[in-house]
Each structure stands twice: as C-alpha cells, then as structure tokens.
Amino acid sequence: MKVMDKWVAEFFIRCQKNPRVSPTNLLSALKFRESAGDCSYLKKSSVLREISDSLIRGNVAEGTLDLLETLEKLHRGSVLTESHKFAYCWTAVECTVRLMWPLSASEGLYGDAVERIWTKRIGVLKERGSGLVSEELLKWEADLRKAVEDDEVYKRIRESNVRYSAVCFLNQLLKEQWAVLGSCSLESVAQRMLLKSRKAVDKGTRRLDEGEKENGEDNRDVHGVECPQHAAGEEEERTMGVQEQEHEPSLDEGDKMVARELKDFLLEIQRQMDPSFTRQLQEPNNANITTPQPSRRVNSTGTSGQQQDSASENRVRPHLPTPEPLNVSPLKKKRANPVARRIKKFWTPEEVAVLREGVKEYGKSWKEIKNANPEVLAERTEVDLKDKWRNLLR
C-alpha cells in the first residue's frame, strides 16, 4: 500500500473543515476497508471524524452507537477508557429516551426502542463479553425496562436531560482519542520541516553577521532525518505558534528552505514508490515507450508518473480538488504532463552586477556568492548563478 495514499487520506479525514470529504467514502474508494491490519490508525481517524461530524450536526443516534462499537473493535484487546464506556452508555440511553415523546410508555415507540437497543443490540455485546457493558449501562437498562411498565419511572426519566450528558461524554471521548493519535503524518512532517528550516535560517544569518572569512568547510551538521514523531510532538505547539507570528521576516529565505525540504521529502517518497514502478515497466505491452534507448531515458520516464494511469492496479482514486500547483517538481520529469517549472524571470542588471563581483571575489563558488548577497540573489539558486555565468560567457 502506498505510503502517500495513507498520509493524504489521513490528512483529509482529519481535516474537519472539509465537509466534502466523507471518511466512509474516501476509505472505501481507496479500498482501505479490507486490510484492517496496517492502517488501523486510519480507520480510527475515520470513525472519530464521523462521530465528530454527527456531533456537529447535533446528531446523537443509533449510528453513533455503531461507530462506538467499531471503535471498540479497533482497540482490539486493549482496555477501554472510561469515557468510551460512558459515551456508549449515555448515547444508548439518549437513543431510547428520545422516543419518550408521548406522555405514557404504552403509546409511541418507546417499547420498540428498548427492545431494539437494549435487548438486541446490547444483547450481542453481552454475548461477546464486550467491555462496553459497564455497570452504569446495566443500571440504566434496569431503569429503562422498568419505565416500560411503570409510568412514574417513565415520567422521571423523560424529564431528565440525558442528551447533554451524552454529548459531553462523546466530546470527552473524542478529545482523548485524538490526543492518543497525535498529530497526523503530513502535519508532523510539515512541523519537522519548519523546525529544520528555522535552524538553517538562524545558522545562515549568524554566519553573515560574523562576516566569516575562513575556509568554506564549517561544521554544519545535518541531523534531521532521523527524528520522527517524538521531536515533532514536543515542539509542536511552540512551532505552530511561531509559524503564525513570524510570517514576514523569513519570507524569501525561509520559504525557499521549506520548499527545498519539501522537495527532499517528496524524493524520499518517490524512492519508496520506485520499486513498484520499475516492476510495472518490465511488463510487456507498455505503449508509451517511444524511444527504446538504454538506461537513463527509459528509467526516468518510467518513474515520472506516466504509470499512474496504468490499469495494472485496479484501485480507484478519489477525485479530490487539485491543490495549488507546486513550483518544485521532483516527481514529474521531461515528457510528462505540463512540467511545473518556476516562472521564467529575467536577470536584473543588479543581479548580474552582483554575480560579476562575486565571481571576481570568490571564483566559481556559487554557494558563497549567494551567501554573500542573500538579498539580491534571494530568488536565484546556486545552479541559477552557474547557468547565468555560463550564459554570460557565451
């Protein structure tokens, strides 16, 4: 299963502000329903999201009970939290009590509800020894059954505000469960990137302030890749805060750093996907090999995403709105669909002058030239400098 699919699915499922994405549809479209094993966190997210959606709509119904039971199954074995039990209990009660609209138990659907929910549904739970059957639940069952016969008890229960308790417990459950899941994968990566880029920017400015003049080999250590969730989790809140406050100062430098990080990150993903792509290449019947040249060309077009539409994998991709096009494009290459390129921008006389000075001073150390003139050359990479110099020499 593709890592990227999971991450994106997770992101969309968790994004509460996107009413167009229904977790159920998304997961079944991606065929995640069957393979429970390796993506239970995805399913858990989806269930939590559905509970949350129905709460927002003011819906506490028997569908919520289904969700809570599914959630229990996803925990497989581990001990249920109190809030889970309470939420289930009070939701079940609410589902029954909402049918107490007539003045007497003998009228209306109350009796049916008790039968359906407490005899059948909860009966099944009892049979399989579910942890959801709490003492609280059993107490309520007794009361509700009594109410079928006894109009006094019926009236008393009818006037209590069960719904409020149910909503409170459900909210409590959601809060706890989301906390257990932690931040979602894409967010963690984004946070990690931000951290790294901030460190890099700090380092960069410090170097400039010192007006360094030694050899180019300073000890810049690159220890980023091997710090997954843990570090991100701890620094999370601080980073998010900083992200919002500090949007102006590091606009060009910082954003470019982040873009580069993102590029590395995408390359990493590409590497994960590569094996399957090369396997597909070996299959006969690939119409789009126009030039059967040896190694390089064939390989690169192969990895370039051409294969995405190959029917060899019959997985339906959901049609989600296309996000903003990325200017940095490691995944697409030569002949693939409209390649995302940076917008062509001519060199200003000032930039050229700075480049000329730089070459005079540092020689062909494009990196140093750029570091010496971060403002003027903010929009140029080292490679751009090299290319421009090549053009100037022609």
Added chain:
DNA sequence: TTAGGGTTATTT
C-alpha cells in the same frame, strides 16, 4: 555543490 547535458519558451 558543481559541471555539464538537456528542456522549454521566446525571439530572431
């Protein structure tokens, strides 16, 4: 990071 081969888009 850099050098060098290659592509894209625009102009001549």
Added chain:
DNA sequence: AAATAACCCTAA
C-alpha cells in the same frame, strides 16, 4: 530553423 535565456536533471 536556429539562437538565446532561463530553468531542470543528474553524476560525481
């Protein structure tokens, strides 16, 4: 069609 400028990709 050739030339040019800016940009992209990859080996080392």
